[in-house]
Amino acid sequence: MSLGSSGERAWLNAEAQWDAFDPVDYVRKNYRTVLPVDAEIMSIVRTHFSDHFRGLPGLRVRGVDVGAGANLYPTFTMLPWCDEITLLDRSTPNLHYLKQQFDRHDHGWDAFWRELCLDEAYAAMTGGPWKRFGEVAQVEQGDIFALVDRPGQWQIGTMFFVAESLSSSYEEFHEGVECFLRSLTPGAPFAAAFMEHSEGYWVGETPFPACDVSESDIRESIEGYAERLRIYRVGEPGEVRPGYTSMILACGFRRTGNS
Template identity: 60%
Template sequence: MHLGSPGNLSQLNAEAPWGDFDPKAYVKLNYEEMQSEDRKIIAIVRTHFGDHFRANPDRPVRGIDVGAGANLYPAFSMLPWCDEITLLDRAGQNIDYLKRQRGRDGYDPVWDAFWDLFCEDEAYAALPGDPRTRFTERTRVEEGDLFALSRQRGHWSLGTMFFVAESLSTSHDEFWQAVECFLLALTPGAPFAAAFMEHSEGYFVKDTQFPACDVGELEIRSAVEAYTEPETLIMSTVGKPNAVRDGYTSMIVACGFRARGN
């Protein structure tokens, strides 16, 4: 579904209307029907984590999805490997949504197709029991600010951050800070996956406009590479301009391992 590009009014993260973010509308707009971009992103991340943990069956693994919001599939990507996954978000309605997804009845049926796609890898397909039960047992929802992760350096050993760093404000400084806080919250050598909207002009959820930072591939690479183990970063461009909505050029997925030297 395409919405008119909102233009990108200058706005810091603290000024954005996060209290008005509607997760049900966001899911309906973006995930009710799986898009080819999500299929490609899942395949990239599934391979990155699967290959690593087959070669390095570390236990226990503590994961985090930063800015989890109304998207469960980053957490799905970590489910076979983690004893605990923190779903971190600052928006109250997102927190409520995430808590409902781990409730007695499990996550909504819209997410079944996403889990099924992960199950094309045996590591996911071979998980015992019901994935809804495992999701409920392994995840915990935490209300918090991404920037506060600077106080929890090296706490998690696996991490994801999807469409967050560039979608929280128009500030390049806050974009860099968000990437830094995410990566430094991981233990040295920890695998990670992050996704970005390239040259985003901002976005709507229902009638509410949210900001975005206009960053290109070189800026994304520079920010991520600063805290990534040398020569491990793989950047993948996914999708065509404006394929999902108006006002961006592509999606970029960055997979790698947290640097050991900083």
């Protein structure tokens, strides 16, 4: 039996009402404007990716945003270097939202792109992100745990607020992190964001689970599969919503050994 933070039976990923997730409400509450914490995260990630690919001019890769949900800025961080980006999510409403962005995107995302354009790699994409997004992004319904069958498929990856927000199970948290990292090729750069000590969250009228993980839990889960790992504490407690202590951002590269 999988356990949660207080030793009780965990609320598992398969038991949550993912098809009741309301992406419009989620975006309205979380991404209507660029919060300082989002700007800080994007600044760190754009530098991490830009510094890596600056030494590899002309390289084009395949990327993945695992648990994309209704958040486009992780995908935006990968746009300058990708010939293909898979936006993976299991929730039917989230998939519909993502597909809508190809034809009639929410203009609020333009402000997030402008933050990324403080780096020349993004600013060089004249005309904004949408043409490139339409060319390289593909929306796919999928379960994070099924990535165990797709090892080494992508050469760059993001996973934002997913592993700790899919259930209250420590076992599933660690499994989710492992599945994400194993889906990347050795040496692939990645960025992953987490809510520390999250108490769970609501979207519209529906509650969703969270796993109460600390910074050390996050580091322990990642470091066996990563190298040159850097961990950042970003934002202020409760900046986005009540019920967490900090956001944790992990940037690194998929380990090139046997892990």
